[in-house]
Structures are given as structure tokens and as C-alpha cells.
Amino acid sequence: MPSQYVSPTVDVPALATLLDGRYAEVRQLVRKNLAQHGDILRDAEEMSRADFRQRVLDVVVMMARTGQTGMGFPEEYGGGGDIGASIAAFETLAYGDLSVLVKVGVQFGLFGGAILQLGTKPHHDAYLADLVSGKLLGCFAMTETGHGSNVQALGTTAVYDAATAEFVISTPDDLARKDYIGNAAMHASTAVVFAQLVVNGQSQGVHAFVVPIRDETGEPVPGVRIEDCGQKIGLNGVDNGRLWFDGVRVPREALLNRYAEVTADGAYTSEIENPDRRFFTMLGTLVQGRVCVGGAAINASKVALAVAVKYGLRRRQFGTPGSGDEELLLDYGMHRRRLFPLLARTYALHFAQERLAADLHEVFSHEDASERDRRALESRAAGTKALGTWHASRTIQECREACGGAGYLSVNRFDALRADTDVFTTFEGDNTILLQLVAKGLLTDYRDAFGDLDQFGMVRFVASVAVETVMERTSVHKILDRLRDVVPANDPDTDPDAGLLDTSAHLNLLRWREEHMLAGVARRLKKGMDAGGDPAAVFSACQDHVIGAAHAHVERLVLEAFVDKVGAMETGPNREAMHLLCDLYALSAIERDRAWFMEHGRLSNAKSKAVTAMVNELCRRVRPICGDLVDAFDVPPEMLRAEIIH
Template sequence: MSTATASPLTDPLAGDGSAETGLGAALSTALDGAHHRRRVAGRAAFPADGMLRDPALGLAEARVWTLRRLGEFVAAGFGQSIVPVERATPETQLQSLIDFETITYGDQSVAIKSGVQHGLFGGAIAGLGTAAQHERFLTDALQLRILGCFAMTERGHGSDVASLETTISYDADAGEFVVHSPHESSAKTYIGNAAADGHLATVFGQLIVDGVNQGVHCILVPLRDADGATLPGVTIGDNGHKGGLLGVDNGWIRFDHVRVPRDMLLDRFGSVRADGSYSSTIDNPNRRFFSMLGALVRGRICIGGGAAIAARVALSIATRYGERRTQFRHPHSDEESPLLDYLAHQRKLLPAIARAYALGFAQNELIDDYGRVSSDAAHDPRDQRALETLAAGLKALNTEFANATIQTCREACGGAGYMSENRLTQLRADTDVFATFEGDNTVLLQLVAKGVLTDYRDVWGGLDRLGLVQASARLVGGAVIERTGAGLLAERLVATARRKGDATAFYDRGWHAWMFEERERHSVDSLARRLRAADRDSFEQVNAMQD
């Protein structure tokens, strides 16, 4: 089996130990944040031998290599922190994210294969299933003894999950569910692990009980037998060659009245008794739907974090190359100048490095929030909403940054950057789709806007004049307390900047913070007023708000 060995230029783990300079070690510690020891342990456990796939491997060979490589990570202890909700702690939840981050330093296909197997398939069982289902399936999924799929996306519906066409109908006489794809557009597609490896799938569809649609639920559906042959009623196809991630076997699945035992429904949020009666601890169908999706937010956080790691790998490669590559003789020397001596080259890389740190600090806050909220079964719904909004926004920002930055790094390395052995073209190909899966970036930013406007409505909606005055006082007071206690100390910084005069204040960080806050306030106020004046039932008017 062909593998590629990382060079000092392309190895993202090079220099991660005692050889680091004092400054380098301090920066690494700062970027790792509160989880420095956990991340150092992960990098130390990383099985580095043969870490990169030979780019010359064909599609079938790449898939075999990727599955074998994932097995090496599992043997090293990665991917084992996906636990049921009742056993979740901040530590287990954080570790599951850091495991994915660490795998991303190597081959992206392996990281996404792990994301499908552990984060999505295993995560759905852990987050949506019962204790009996955890006992029956979860450990085998994490240990790769059961290879699984996360079958949500359909040909006709991707972002619009509520409109999925697959049906999960309960047959009370037989005590079974019947899973069916009623139309061509109902086929599940782009499903990782489907084309070759998957034997079991978490399938999302409309739950029909006694003729009543109870909304989207999830059920476990066997796909293949022990010999790898597809089971009756299941049709699987291969999506074929993709623009990247060749090691992930994406495929499509259609179901023709496939019968599944009643105990295969992942029924944490809604269950069906043997007599055909439906029950749920959440009466409101919309809240039930979003509670189910909220339990799956880990995948979105992982993709954003993985994109950030890919961008850092590219920046590491390009910066090291810029230090070593010389071009044009210096006017006062017989030696040629390194690329990084040129300001134009610095402009390509240094602002991106600074932004990588900024996004890394933001990602640290996000994973802290996830650890706290997801491990607390009694958490405030507002905290869950804030977590989902932050996860959506950072996933969009991280993936957009990664795609743009990897291309910049490729150009910064000239012809060498175009050579497959130097990883940049492979990174660019593999991370391209990060902008699409786990939420299309355009849709995610609209979710962020919706979350911000919901918060705005909660503060201002339905208040009389006295209430507006009181809410304003609470809002301003709370903002000052937050800034002083935990954030930018913006009021003090702005005051200091103003004392320095206009010219100096322009470069002051407090002034920048204040301007960003003012821009945010103005944008939200303006959009809220436009929406209030619009006809909510008019597609044209609401659509115009996106401009």
C-alpha cells in the first residue's frame, strides 16, 4: 500500500516539541488556550508514520487506504469520546472535538471518514438514541466493528431538512417501520460510507404514525449483510469521482418499502409504542425538530475547526517555504533575498496568520461553550440557541477563510506550491466542500442573522414606552458589565483612545472595538426596522432583506 511521508516543510507536527523557540512555544500555548495539555497529548498520540496518502492512488485504492488509516487512529485511542447524553461531561464533549481537530493535521479524507463514522453516525446514536440502543450499537460503531452512514441529505432537499421526502411509516399490525423513498428526489445522496463500507445507516425521514405526520425523525436501517451484499429493498449507488476527499466513499441510497423492527427508531425525542401510539416529551413539533438538530451541532463545530487546522497547515508550509526560498540579489549583497523579506510576500501571509490566531481564539470559546451546554441536560434553551448561532457563524467564517487562504498559500509557493507532494493542491481540493456540508455557508449566515434578530425581538418586542426605557437601561448596564468583567474593556479603551486625539485613536484597538459594535448595532437595528415594515408573507419583500 502506497503512502507518502511528510517532509519538514509539509509536516504540520514538525517543531511541536522541545525544539520550539520560547516565542514559538508561547504562541502554541496561547493558540491551544485552556486545552493546551489536551491538545499536546493528542499531537503526541498522533500516529505519524505514513500520515499522508500518496496522491497518485486511484479512487478504489484511496478508499482502502483511508479506512485502514482510520483504524490506526482508533487503535491509538482517537474517536472514543462520543458518549450518550446521560454520561456526557464537559471533558468528554471537548475531547471529541479535539480528536477530530488532531486527525485533521493529516489526510483530510481520514478526518472526514472519522467525522462520518464517529461524529455523525456514532453521534446520532449517542445523541438521539436510548440506553438500549447505546449498549447495542455505540461501542461497535466507535471501534469500527459496525461501519455506518448518516443519511440525511436527499437529491431534492439538502439545507431544507424539514421537507425531507423519505417516509418512515409505522405498521402496527407487524410492529415494524417501513422506510421508503417515494420519488427519485427522495434518494439519499452524497452519503459518506455508503458506496463501499457502510452496513448500517441512521436515516432521517418523515415519521408517519396512524396516518399522522409527526415530522422528521431518525431510524437505524441495515444496508448490507455480513458479506457486503445489499439487503432486499435497498439500492446503493456510487457518487463516483469527486473534486477532493477521494478516500471517502460517498454514495446514494434508495429504499423500497424496507421493513425495520420498532426498536430501531432513535427515539430520545419521540417514540412509538407497540399499539401504534406516538409520544414525545416535547409537544411542539417545531421545537422537537430543532431539539433533534441541536443534538447534532458537534459536526458543524468539527468542520469549522477542521477547516481552521487546514488553513494553519497551509500557512505553515507557505511560511517555511518563504523563509527558505530566495529570489533576486540584494543590492548591497552577493546573496539573494528570502521571499519573506519582501513586503508584498509578507502582505500575502502575515495578515492571514494573524486572522488564523483570531479565529483559533474564537473556536476555543465555541468548544468551551459546547462542552458546557451539551453536557448539561438542564441547560437553558437560550444557551443552546446561542451555541448554535455561534457554531453556524464560525463554521462559515472558518471554511471561507480556509478556502481563500489555502489558495493564497499555493500562489505564494509558486510552481512548488502546485506540486502534489507539497500538499497545497490536495488541501485546496479537500477543503473546498467544507463550505457546503454541515450547512451551506450562505444558509448558515442567514441562521446567524435569524438568531441575532430573535435576540433583538426578545429584548424589544412588545414593550410599551416605559418598558423600552427600562430595557435600554438594562441593556446598556449589562453591556458595560460584560465589557468590564469579561471582554474588551471597550469603554475604557475607547475613552483612552479619544484622549489621544483623532489621528492616534484611529489606530487604537478600543476605537476599533467600539466601531465594530456600532456597526453591528446599526445593522441589526436597520434590518429589524425593515422586517417590521415588510409583509412577512411576501417572498419578494423578505427576499429583498438579503441584499
């Protein structure tokens, strides 16, 4: 292993431009708006909950006037007509107070997105202009106390009354009350309500309806009961509430009818005959929210790392005995170990998120996008969101600890970052459920139908297409045979340092793990069902294997995005710096799962030790440029209010 190494220099403005990508102007607009409201971080600590909720609303409405929150809506309604720009704007908001970010997400992403994606022109004409300007405030009433991830089983009903051409919205019991609904407790006048549509006594599954919940004075309309969810772990600038509906009547036109219609005389029609496929097609149009949450989590990680790295470059402690000089925290190997693999992973996830956002823009910009492309997008969004939000939780906590007792002070931001991002792991889908969605796509390639997203429905679907088909028709074995020749096995005579910084070797190793785990899951499912096992029990017995395969798949996608980004850069110091981080991300991922690689003969004991030694060496190489790497995130100084770095 080389002992002499000169770290690359970093052109910070150029690297910041690279990170901002094609939407640099959009991101700068958001940074400018955040800087103008920099005192909101102090207000979050000092104001009462009610006052801070109003403060957050005021900021959101003011931002709406700048155009930053409406970039994804059609231009004819005051939007920017650019979905990619809207994602970039939302992600950048995560540098500031996260209650503002979530309030924006609820109003423009969830409420507005549902009307845009599930409604038709009459709905767009009626609501979008006022929604985009912030004049019409709304909420997204999907989750219920008794049902969160399992949306198909929602209890709220919408019964069609042909005599009056109205839908009657009802909450049958407390388990069916709408719960945790952002904007509901104080500010929303209108809700998009997801309910079981019943026509002529027959259930047609979950559909969405536009339902007024408050009158012009702000009081609940007749038949609607509203309750505040109360104090939360974080995000207390967002007014989460509960909703009950007692026979609330809305006109037939309240049905968001892009995928289904109910005629005046009570006939149900839809171009998508399969009810499961219709349901998941409907939910698939709302994937943008999932993409945005993952991107926001990654950007929140950048804030935490910026504070922790800058503190590590200032704070001194202990030192060489007898020298009288104390050492900077980041001159200690373990302190570098704590932060720099997380820094590398943040860069990796940033580029994976950039690719995902580009894919979303491409798919949503073309009405004729194939079903296969849409499913691939949904799967990638689910996996990236899961890894990005878990990464945020881990990174923020590690950065807090790396700042010692100072990190525990509210003024240094970690408490708000930790509390406000904690819910992201279950926002827009519980991460474990999302990885089951990824695994289902891997096992079946979705074939030609949709299945339930819960664990039981997933097993029924896999069983229905026969796991033999999965094994025969996928390229699992061919890929394993091909990769076996290029992935080094447990050979004690092999030089343990050989190929440690070979990008193709990193990719091959992650690909081999993914394909091996996928084949193993399929074999276990087949074996269990061949033995006559109950599908739910068979799935439960290997659920950890299923999630592991999905995680391995997404981690490989993240590395590929990083490698491709580095490969597309012009030769220069920034490219060298990104290559350094790419190697650190890949090797730290391999090191984290080295027990698996050793169990399966892909790493020898000596090679495993060499990987750990190289991770330490790469952290040493990152040390001279770490400050530049976090400066390139370009977090506004007003958002880096931490006393410990000023």
C-alpha cells in the same frame, strides 16, 4: 507612527502549549498517530481510488484502537466521556490527510453522534461499544438529492405498520434518494436514516431510524439500493454514496426515541408538543459536527500558512539593483501583506473556536442546561463554522499563490488542502444559510419558539412576532447611543493616528457596526411589511443586509475571544506577540470593511489611510517572529512533507 520598534521574542514551546490548551495530551496523541501514518499523504496521490479508500478505513480503525476517536462517548461503552477532548482530537486530525478526518467525522461524529444524542439506553447498549471500536461501521443518511439545507422537507418516508410493529422505509422518487452520504458506497453496514414519520396516516415530521443497509457479506440487504457518487473534487478516500429504500422494514425499536415515541398500537407521543420546536431541538443535539468542521478548517489553514511562511523565509527573488543579492520573499512588504493578516486571523479564529468548544462541553455536560444557552451555542457554532471555513478556502488559496509555481505541485500539499477543504463551506450547513440562522437569533432573540431555517420561514417568524417588538424590546438603540459616544466619528481635526492600537476602540467599532446593521435590518423588514409587502419578497430585498449583520456579529465575537485570551496571559514576550497579532486582526478586519465605516461616518479619510498604514507597520513587526508563530502550530514534520521547505 513609531518608526523604531523591536518585535517581541517568542517562546515557541510555551506558545504551542497555550494553543493546545487543556487538551494538550490529546492533541499530542493525535500528532503521534498522524506521524505513524505519514506515508498516507503520498498514498493519496499514488493509489487507486478503491485502494485509497481501503487505506483510509484501515487508518481510521487503527486510530480507533488508540482511543482517540471515541473520546466523546460514555466510558461504559469504551469512550472517554469528554466531549471537549473529542473536539480537540478531531481538530488536530486536520493536520493530516483530510479523508481520514472526514471518515472519522462520519463514523464517530455523525453516525455515532446521532445514536448517542437521539437514541436512548437500548440503542446505546446495542450499538455504541461496537461503533466506538470500529467494529460496526455506519453512515448518516440525512441529505437527499432534492433537499439539503431544508431538512424538514425530506422526501423519504417511514410509515408505521401497527399490525407488525414495524416502520416501512421508502424512497418515493429520485429526488428523495439519500445523496453524498459518506461511508455509504463501500463500508457502512448500518445507516441512521432521517425520514418523514407517518403514523395512522398523519405526518409527524422528520425523525431518525437505525436501518441495516448491508448484510454480513457486504451486499445490500433486500430493498436497499446503493450507488457510488463517483469521483469528487476532493476527499476521494471517503466512499460517498447514494441510497434508495424500497419498502425496507425495521422494528419499532429502530426509531431513535429520545424526543418521540410510537407505541406498539400506533400512538405517537412526545414531551415536546410543538413540532417545529421538537425538530430543531433534535437537530440542536447534533451541533457538535458543526463545531468540529469549523475547527478542522482552521487547523487546515495552519498547515497552509506553515508551508507558505517557511517557504517565504527560504525563497529569494529579485533584490536591490546593483547589489547582486536577492531578497527573501517575506522581506517584501506585499508578501507580508498577503500572509500575515491571514496568520493573525487564524490565531483569532483558533481562540474563538477554543471558546466555542468549551461552551459546547459545558452545555452538553449538563442535562439541565437552559434552552437559551443551547440556542446561543447553536448560533455561535453556526457563525464560527461559517467564518472558519470561508477563511480556510481563502487562506489556502492565498498561500498557494504565495508559493508561486512550486505551490501548484501536489508534493507541496496545496492541491489536496484546497480540494479537500472546499466542501467544508457547505458541510454541516451551507455557510450563507448558517448566517441566516445567526441573524434570526439576533433579530428575535429566538423568543419562545422556533421557526423554519429557510429564508421564507425566517421571514414568517420575524413577521409573526412583529418587528416592532424587536425594535422595542432589544437594546439596539440604547447600545447605539452608548457606543456613539466612544466610537470616533468622521472628524477631520482628529489625529488620524490616535487610538489606532487601542483595543477597546477596536471592540467598540466592531460592536457599533454590528448593532447599527442589526437595527437597519429590523427597520427595513418593518418598513416592507408595513407597506403590505410579501414577506418572502421583503426578506429577499434585504437578505444581503441580514447576512452582513450576522457576519459583523461573529467577527465581533472572534475579536472578543482574542482580546480575552491575551488579557488572561501572563506578562511576557508571548503576550506581546499575541497582542501584536490581535491588533493586526482587528485593524485588518476594519480595513477590509472601511468603505462601510466611512459611509456611516465612523472613519474619516485620514483615519482610513492611517489604518492601512498601521496594518503595513504591524505586518513589518510580525516579520521577525513569523517563523516562530507557525512553528507554534506544532504541525508534525511528517505532515509538512512539502519539498519547498525541506
